[in-house]
Amino acid sequence: MDNAFFKRVENAYRSVERLCPFRPSLGIVAGSGLSGALERIDGREIPFARIKRFPRPTVKGHPGLLKISDRAAMCGGRFHSYEGFSADEVVLPIALLHRLGVRTVVLTNAAGGIRKDLEPGTVALIRDHLNMTGLNPLKGSPPEERGSRFTDMTEAYSGGLRARIRSRYPDLPECVYAGLPGPSYETPAEIAMLEKLGADLVGMSTVLETIAARYLGMNVVGVSLVANRAAGTGGKPLSHADVIAAGGRLSSRMTDFLISLIDLLSEP
Ligand code: HPA
Numbered sequence: 001m002d003n004a005f006f007k008r009v010e011n012a013y014r015s016v017e018r019l020c021p022f023r024p025s026l027g028i029v030a031g032s033g034l035s036g037a038l039e040r041i042d043g044r045e046i047p048f049a050r051i052k053r054f055p056r057p058t059v060k061g062h063p064g065l066l067k068i069s070d071r072a073a074m075c076g077g078r079f080h081s082y083e084g085f086s087a088d089e090v091v092l093p094i095a096l097l098h099r100l101g102v103r104t105v106v107l108t109n110a111a112g113g114i115r116k117d118l119e120p121g122t123v124a125l126i127r128d129h130l131n132m133t134g135l136n137p138l139k140g141s142p143p144e145e146r147g148s149r150f151t152d153m154t155e156a157y158s159g160g161l162r163a164r165i166r167s168r169y170p171d172l173p174e175c176v177y178a179g180l181p182g183p184s185y186e187t188p189a190e191i192a193m194l195e196k197l198g199a200d201l202v203g204m205s206t207v208l209e210t211i212a213a214r215y216l217g218m219n220v221v222g223v224s225l226v227a228n229r230a231a232g233t234g235g236k237p238l239s240h241a242d243v244i245a246a247g248g249r250l251s252s253r254m255t256d257f258l259i260s261l262i263d264l265l266s267e268p
Pocket of ligand 1: 110202203229
């Protein structure tokens with residue numbers, strides 16, 4: 001991150017500003033196959049293609065669309081480093097949401113379940129993460145006035161907001177999410193290692209976005225939909241098509257959950 005990055009954010013903001021009057025304080029990033037909630041938001045639809053110098057997602061299940069209502073701004077689609085995007089590009093949507101006035105962001109993803117109780121179909125709150133990507137969006141020269149590059153990550157995923165969500169959904173499991181670079185899935189030995197390191201879930205997104213959001217002073221909520229058992233723990237080989245299909249199959253539950261989070265988190 002550097003001044004050129006924030007110029008790019010400003011350009012993106014100017015494109016969106018012209019197309020949409022709403023400035024909600026809640027943002028949502030929809031992960032693989034989880035964009036169903038877009039249809040349930042009544043707002044302005046802005047394809048990424050209409051946002052100046054904004055990349056386009058290359059992955060199936062990520063439409064590349066921003067939808068903004070008076071209550072929430074939702075990104076249907078995100079950028080992953082395994083698509084060849086830089087860490088800056090991965091966090092561009094987060095910085096754009098921030099520029100639009102978003103102060104709480106819900107990052108959703110599809111993940112593999114490592115911990116025994118995390119069967120496909122489970123929705124889980126992220127309590128903490130392991131950034132195993134080898135990347136960090138704050139590398140470079142982020143402008144000091146926006147915050148210290150030595151960003152505190154002690155409570156990366158807001159404890160207060162997790163408590164608020166769990167008061168409505170007491171059975172929701174809390175998990176540690178390991179973010180890996182992908183795009184190959186893990187070996188069973190890697191999953192065994194991640195388990196020893198304290199990971200409950202594994203995926204290929206979210207962690208860089210959380211770091212950028214915390215640097216920018218936003219509150220972060222992380223929500224994973226368990227799409228599959230992690231490699232070597234479910235007796236089945238993994239495929240992206242299955243992960244997308246699981247997202248699609250299970251997404252009505254996730255969609256209902258996300259829509260209810262809009263009520264819960266946009267309250268003061
Ligand atoms: N591993 C990594 N990323 C994933 C997985 C997985 O098992 N499932 C969904 N995204």
